[in-house]
Amino acid sequence: MTRMFLKSKKLLIIKILIIFVLITINFKNFAISSTYSEEQTINITKNLRCLICQGQTIHESNSDFAESMKKYIKSELEDGKTNEEIFSSLVKKYGQWIVYDPGISRNTLLLWSLPLLLFLIGGAIIVKKIFRKI
């Protein structure tokens, strides 16, 4: 009886974990839409680093660099470019440093997976601790 109960408990935890991983993955796709708006410009500029400032986004900064970037992004959006196209062209030109979203690549695989791995390990330790005696 307890065995059965334990098994279903473990399954439940695994299921919950899978659901959250799925939500995490979905979450990053939701901001993308194709029609151009003022908000979309802000969305993009908020995720770009002002390269000549210290720790400011393009959106926050009033520097010449930031202002010209804002104009550039507006014109790109008017040309019908998508957010992703704009980001990737900027990365090509200025390097990964300019975007605040590190994205998933060979270099950032550990960055994303390490915390999640630690979460799983932590969960395993707790499960072991609670069910040790039974």
Place this chain on the structure above:
Amino acid sequence: MIISQLGHYSLIFGLLTSILIFFNSSIQIKKNDAIISDKTTGLIGFQFFFVFISFISLIYSFLISDFSNETVYNNSHTTKPLFYKITGTWGNHEGSLLLWLLVLTGVLLGFIFKSKNEPKKYRLLTTIFHQIIVIGFFVFVLKTSNPFNEIFPVQTEGLGLNPILQDPALGIHPPILYLGYVGTSIIFSAALASMMSNYVNKIWAKNIKFWILFSWIFLTGGILLGSIWAYYELGWGGFWFWDPVENVSLMPWLSLTALLHCIVTLEKRELLKKWTIVLCIITFALSMVGTFLVRSGILNSVHTFANDPSRGIYILTFLLVLILLSFVIFIIFENKSFTQKSEIFIFSKETAVLINNWFILYFLSVVLIGTIYPIFLDVILDEQISVGPPFYNKLILPFLVPFVIFMSIGPSMKWIKTNFRIGIKSLLVIIFTLILSFITVYYIGEKNILILLLFIGFIYLLLKSLDQLRQKTKNFAQIFSHIGFSLLLISILLNSFLSKEIIKNIQVGESFFLKNEKIIFKKIAIEKEKNYESIIGFFEILDEKNKTINLQPEIRIYNEPDMATSEASIKTSLFKDRFITINIIKDQNFFNVRYQHKPFMIWVWISTLIIMLGGLFAIFRKNKEVNI
């Protein structure tokens, strides 16, 4: 000049006292006296006194603008107002480390006074471990960051303080933050000492809880002040940007929060001994990591004003030594110190605490890895990446949902074993939560499922915590902190979705609209202050009910150093802040005007205060048997 030298010698005397205390305490451990001698207590008092004299000397040097002192010369100016001459003392690398030392020696003195009824061996060992840290920092200050260096020939004028640091909130931010940040050092020393003296038990937990709460409250307050400052001073209306310097204050906070829950479990049930000790060590290690990251200048951020590799290498080596030391002590005393009989049942408060720690440590690992990964990548592969808000949002937000749900249920769990009953009342809370969440999400017009789940979680936590106020045995400390936390999350979420802003380049006399509000640029005026010249814009806002609100943002052009800052003008109301900043556009008559609606801002601050209030309740609750 003489006062500055007094400060220097006082520091050297402080270091000498450290060595005396170290040996004096080591000899006493072997003696059979029941209490520690007054000599030791006196020496600890003297040590604090020496650092205090040194600190006062530096403040005095700033006050009289003694430019024979290098630190004063680099960071002050005769035209600066009195208040900023004083706060300038810790607004720089050398002075802030002296402040660090002051708190470090101060908490030991406090500990010695507060621990009078605890075992002698434990108190002495704590003193010894603490002196290792103290000596490390004395040497660091004297060798690499001496605030009393002289310059010759003596200058007649200083270089001035960075204008963005000339602000009341930022003036008191470092002392408050350091009380929390450095306060964790005594937890570290006490944890090692308790392990060595076989004192990891209920009584220890009960006593050390004071210092955990002490650090936690001040750290919370320090972070709050920093955020408020960022909100109105940096000029774009944000209060948290996952900047590395913000992260390093958040990491010990997370770890302290986990520890706070753990220590209660140890106090009530004598469980989780090893884990508690590990958390004590981790917390202080994180404080040191933070000091290293900020003081070494390895980070690229607004706050970094130091840049000298020798400092960074020193702190890093020292940190590694401390970690190694704690590791060795942990291994040696592991089996002696931790006998654990009781087991944990699945439906119990113990499990709730474990789950709390599990999630908090996960959030901590996200912040830690997000902060240091880019540094490693840069050093090893020479590739630069930015890890900003998108990373943290993606890894933290989804996990907040189960976290707050456990946080809602946890407090109603009982120690050892809980029998579940789902009554009508709990069902009502759930139904009410769902209704409120759907209305909120509909109101803000967000179709994302995660946002809905977040609101459900946060509102459920709020209602559940409010519901606990009706219980017979209630714990105000826990309930207040949880209510504050849920309000904080709700306000942050609402704020981020309902914020509106408009940026226009306009001339005097022109106007523009945001939603139904008309913003009129009336006139500009120029005023001259002692340390800056200010261009003030007069704005009139006509809201939907045709009420007028006046806002006066400024541009300040500081004289020393020559730098312009933009001062926001904010009108706060219960439901939203109106926030306006102006900037000059080069060679034109136009001004760049940024006008924002920031809903529920005041609730972000109020809820953090409520969280702190919970901590205060816990400190002043004496000897009453209550749950977490």
